[in-house]
Amino acid sequence: MTTGKPTDFEVRRLSGDLEKLAGVDAMGALEIKATLAAVRGDHEASVQLFDGLLAATGGEARFLRRATQVAAVTGQTLRLKALYDHYLAGLELPVDWKREIGQLLGFNGWYRESVRIQGELRAIGEDPGTKDTNWLSFAEPIAEDEGEELPGFASRTSATDVLDVNGVADEEVALLFSKSITLLRAWALPPAAARTINVVHEDSTSGIFVSFMVKGNVDDVAEAEWSLFGELAADAPPVLLNGVISIGVLACQGEARGS
Structure with missing residues (x-):
């Protein structure tokens, strides 16, 4: 997901994996299909697939987390904020997820909400993750x-x-x-x-x-x-x-x- 456009070989391999997975985990296969569409640059298809997945699973955490990651990494900044506002804003999230969503929001330019989340993590003695540049990070002011x-x-x-x-x-x-x-x-x-x-x-x-x-x-x-x-x-x-x-x-x- 962070390597830009996939090669033809990667697309064929993922498509093959998708067919195998569909027989045992239909929702998991849909998640991969939605992610692959985003990596290809077909954001409209990715959004439709993720929305269908989230509707079918009641916003299940693992799929919601993937949807926010994909939106942030592929530059769908307004999509990320829409997902956050609809599903996550105001909820008490696990610390690791809260840290991650703060990083994702910052990485997509949503400074005010990212800084607010970081402040909440510091207030409870948790690392806000602002020094982590191994993946996505919003550097601490x-x-x-x-x-x-x-x-x-x-x-x-x-x-x-x-x-x-x-x-x-x-x-x-x-x-x-x-x-x-x-x-x-x-x-x-x-x-x-x-x-x-x-x-x-x-x-x-x-x-x-x-x-x-x-x-x-x-x-x-x-x-x-x-x-x-x-x-x-x-x-x-x-x-x-x-x-x-x-x-x-x-x-x-x-x-x-x-x-």
Whole structure:
């Protein structure tokens, strides 16, 4: 699910597994079918399949959890929030699931709800998982890293403060993240995590710098970053053009060509 587009071999193998599973676990087979549709980029089919699965099982936890994971990883940011609002908001979730949903929401740009969930976990003495970059993560706002030396361009304000001061709605950020994740996946550079740092511009205003962390050749990733900026700027989103949010792509594995 995190490797971008599947190869023809992978599709054939998964399709074969699907046929075998359908005979013993129809709901499990439907889950795989829905996941495979999302990986192929057919989000409409994936949503229909997952909705049917959730309706048939009464929102069974394992299928709901998979639906939220798939939505987040494939850049369906509005879909993730809709699933969260409909099924999970206000519920007392197990700690591991609550930590995960906080990460997923943050990874998809829903900062305010992600930070709120993190705060609830800290209040009960649980790790919010903000340092975990092995899978999906929303990096804890710099203000919380009291023992960490700040880069020269970073500030001690929080991401949510930046959004509040600039009057930015959550949906604006989520849509920006959606396009970023979708394009990077299409370019075979699916993000494995998102790192957030709050910065101060030359005019003393604050902004948020988001680095989507991908595995790939450094030169290829640098080229993708430039292409991504062009694609995002083409829509002229105020949140990007006004410097409230800046998007980068960081190679977390690989070396430059010729090195």
